[in-house]
Amino acid sequence: MLDTESIRKDFPFLRQGCIYLDSTATSLTPEPVLNKMLEYYREYRANIERGIYKAAQIATDAFEGARAEIARLINAKPEEIILVRNTSEGINLVASGQGLKKGDRVVTTILEHHSNFIVWLRARKRVGAEVKVVMSDGEGFLDLSDFERAINGRTRLVAVTHTSNVLGVRPPVKEIVKMAHDKGALVLVDGAQSVPHTKVDVKALGCDFLAFSGHKMCGPTGAGALYIREDLQEKIEPLCIGGGTIEDVGIDHYRLRQGPSRYEAGTPAIAEVIGMGAAASYLMEIGMPNIAAHDASLTKKVLEGLQEVPSLTLYGPKDPRKRAGIFSFNLGRFHPHDLAVALDAAAGVMVRSGHHCALPLHKHILKLDSGTVRASVYLYNTEQDVEVLLSALSEISKTML
Ligand SMILES: Cc1ncc(COP(=O)(O)O)c(C=O)c1O
Numbered sequence: 001m002l003d004t005e006s007i008r009k010d011f012p013f014l015r016q017g018c019i020y021l022d023s024t025a026t027s028l029t030p031e032p033v034l035n036k037m038l039e040y041y042r043e044y045r046a047n048i049e050r051g052i053y054k055a056a057q058i059a060t061d062a063f064e065g066a067r068a069e070i071a072r073l074i075n076a077k078p079e080e081i082i083l084v085r086n087t088s089e090g091i092n093l094v095a096s097g098q099g100l101k102k103g104d105r106v107v108t109t110i111l112e113h114h115s116n117f118i119v120w121l122r123a124r125k126r127v128g129a130e131v132k133v134v135m136s137d138g139e140g141f142l143d144l145s146d147f148e149r150a151i152n153g154r155t156r157l158v159a160v161t162h163t164s165n166v167l168g169v170r171p172p173v174k175e176i177v178k179m180a181h182d183k184g185a186l187v188l189v190d191g192a193q194s195v196p197h198t199k200v201d202v203k204a205l206g207c208d209f210l211a212f213s214g215h216k217m218c219g220p221t222g223a224g225a226l227y228i229r230e231d232l233q234e235k236i237e238p239l240c241i242g243g244g245t246i247e248d249v250g251i252d253h254y255r256l257r258q259g260p261s262r263y264e265a266g267t268p269a270i271a272e273v274i275g276m277g278a279a280a281s282y283l284m285e286i287g288m289p290n291i292a293a294h295d296a297s298l299t300k301k302v303l304e305g306l307q308e309v310p311s312l313t314l315y316g317p318k319d320p321r322k323r324a325g326i327f328s329f330n331l332g333r334f335h336p337h338d339l340a341v342a343l344d345a346a347a348g349v350m351v352r353s354g355h356h357c358a359l360p361l362h363k364h365i366l367k368l369d370s371g372t373v374r375a376s377v378y379l380y381n382t383e384q385d386v387e388v389l390l391s392a393l394s395e396i397s398k399t400m401l
Helices: 004-009 012-016 031-043 054-073 087-097 118-127 144-150 173-182 230-235 270-286 288-306 336-347 359-366 383-400
Strands: 081-084 105-109 130-134 155-161 186-190 209-213 224-228 246-249 254-256 312-314 326-331 352-354 372-376
Touching (some): 031 054, 031 270, 054 270, 087 209, 087 224, 130 144, 144 173, 173 186, 224 230, 288 312, 288 326, 336 352, 336 372, 336 383
Parallel strands (some): 155 186
Antiparallel strands (some): 312 326, 326 372
């Protein structure tokens, strides 16, 4: 059980008395993370990897310490963690660095966030890669036999989400990895919505790449991570090269460094990476299984409650064991944006509305033009938050429909 009351005290944003149910878009940031970033600016503000004076060494140690904590969060080695800006940049790095050629196949799914979708469409446009999209059923479940058919001998990569940011469904990634590897393809997992909420172990999962964002796991904006399995790093070209990425440069040649720094050109987001490392420590201290259990218990309450609200259509599975704490719905004829504004105005409830950067899913599976309203829960949410959401929805449904 989480001590939610004491956890909430760490999050200054909550002191305003609002009900924050939009952690799928971005999470709130606790004091220990904010303090760690301020400490950098106040006490050892120097560039990393370059200076030999004391503050520069403290900054370098803090930056590398953060990498180690981020690695520990997903059971990777620090050398396997590339520090990027966010999930989108991590995925772009894999997409551009793989050297896809005409006729190479990429398999992805209809559940994906645009960040793990349009990069593949661009590879099709630019180099003639073939993109195969595995469709889901109406609730978002994927069928392994569709992957069996989609992954062929020309498949270079399978790019799949670990948790849908719209329906909360969790594709059978471990089985997909095994199937892809058996056929000689690599697997990129979009961990934007899984890493913050549950224990992700890249070794147990067996994936080759995993991208995730600091700002969705109680860290700051501007820092994210891409796990690249160590033995693959030589084969993936960096997205950017420049300062910090080289072993040697001459007038007509350069040689890139080994390890993550070959991918990290220029001065990175030092304070933000240190903050993301502090966020990883913060989550691990609380315990990922405890966070997952808390999410699961709120998920049950939200699902039961939403189904009682008159005229509400809930998308995705109704069984709480089959989904994460992300709930997309519509209420009667309400436009999703109007409903989100009404929830904010009536009860201070913050939810997201629109297509959540997943237009293909909305168009082809949910068959909705104007999108959905999405509420999502995290470690600082309480049963009372859920009750406020549910009663505000019921009230709006009764009085305004
Ligand atoms: C599943 C998923 N993938 C990728 C992203 C993109 O993350 P970012 O905006 O941090 O790059 C998001 C953001 O909502 C997401 O939910």
